[in-house]
Amino acid sequence: MSTTEILGHFGPYGGRFVPEALIGALDELENAHKSAIDDPLFQAELTELHKTYSGRPSIITEAKRFSEYAGGARILLKREDLNHTGSHKINNVLGQALLTKRMGKKRIIAETGAGQHGVASATAAALFGLECVVYMGEEDTQRQSLNVARMKLLGAEVVPVTAGSRTLKDAINEAMRDWVTNVETTHYLLGTVAGPHPFPTMVRDFQKIIGQEAREQVLALTGRLPDAVLACVGGGSNAIGIFHAFIPDSDVQLIGFEAGGDGVETGRHAATITGGSPGVLHGTRSYVLQDANGQTVESHSISAGLDYPGVGPEHAFLHDIGRAQYRAINDVQAMQAFKLMCETEGIIPAIETAHALAGALEVGRELGPNSILLINFSGRGDKDVQTAAQYFGIPL
């Protein structure tokens, strides 16, 4: 089974729901992306950046002590946290920054939740000499103040968004308003596999290197494919990045872990596929957390990066056709896995990543000691030290 894409659609999902003013820019981006894919010079330039700037290929770490808590399953971590800027976000950002240059635009705007995509965007802007404005919900600027400082040090302007729930959703609204107004000079460097076509396809193309590398690495290390590939899902870019190379391998389970917040049953969560329904948000049709009038419902999660009431359309499709499954991990489960990873492996994960790690504890117990689980270790937890210290009562 493979995903089908017709005019930017994944089955009934995807497409473009945007003001007409953006159609020209989306067409321009789609063309730039298409021509770049077939251009060996572009690919060589991107590969060089991966090798000499962000540090690819990222390594695989086997988590042997953590495994004891996961039913003895072999746990293989794909270490995207070791990339420059500390997460998988840089993969997409470098690709889109090169496209920005190709389109002759001098200014990028970005949205950010946890700040990882904002930091990566500010980094690429510095590297390529682009002006950079990052929109960030006011609540997120408070819980991720360290990343705000990083972006400013890198020369970006950070705009706190005070509308709505003051989180990622509202940051995207504000970025889209900026883009409609400044579309001639500005590229919207969207950080996830959501938004109008071509973003879901393009961002996935820049992230699928994670799964391509990991598939070869796991084969070399274990002589076989993993039984399951696990990742956390907010918008879903790290998940689609590691899933994509395995989609044709029908024996490999693909499992995404959404943010269950206080628990899906409480209504205070960000588990869009688990607890939402099909609808349109931010230019694409996918699953959405919404009420009876089609109004977006505010999401809740301890993890700013997963705190989003939408999800990429390809995930919606993979869910509906049964190729991938999506489960919810609540705040408590995620923080337990966070601590366990710190104490058993000496690696502080991002709280986003901790959702996938909690999932590994669950899936490992289900599949048992002879199974192999590949987990996308999407980001490092330095940015979350303050949140975690508060959570565990460590005085600062």
Added chain:
Amino acid sequence: MTTQLEDALKRAKSENRAALIAYIPAGFPSYEGCKKVITVFQEAGVDVVEIGFPYSDPVMDGPTIQEAATISLRGRTGAPQVFSTVKHAHSVGLATLVMTYWNPIEKYGADAFAQEIASNGGSGVITPDLTIEESAKWESAVLSSQINSIYVVAPSTTKDRLARVASHCSGFVYAASLMGVTGTRTSVSSGAEDLVSRLREETTLPICVGLGVSTREQAKSVASYADGVIVGSAFIKILLEAKSEAQGLESVRALAKELALGVREAR
């Protein structure tokens, strides 16, 4: 059969003037307050009213309409309130449109939504974030309910695409005067006149211009080349700043009268 909207635009044309189209979100400044504003619109010489369906994520709207939407949603405005506001506007004799982002229609069901518009006396719906590529379901709903479907074009829209978008429109084509979000501007972008003249080459439908119009002078200037002048944020700003409902309504009346003069003195 023609819609009340088509009749209103025809009547304005026969009087050698542009039509005045006024926007107000349902449920703003309150559910009943909105109906009063609509009555004032009619009394002051507005030809067509556009009732907004407030939405949680209005990416095409500037701060003024965002604030109005927030107030309206806090008052729990939903589809039933929008339809009953349409019914009121129709009852005072205004040609009535609904302007809505796509998701509330998708959630309600395209066919049912179009039927409710028609049965409450509405003439059509403006869908600013529904692209023609995604419009198949909506087109069939609109056809069977015999209401107008109005899409928005922008200064960046190419010639070829102007023709295609216009071919999906009925009633009129909505020309956004500038690249940007809704809100009052000190001047109306010169791009608007250029867009209207490019659009005239592709369609015989009436063309109405919106975004940034707030004064009699601006209305007069736009009315010299467009078939309709659309005003939204200016009314909302007045209502947000009003000290009382009565004062707000009188200020709305005064502005609507000025704008109605503006569209009559252009040619």
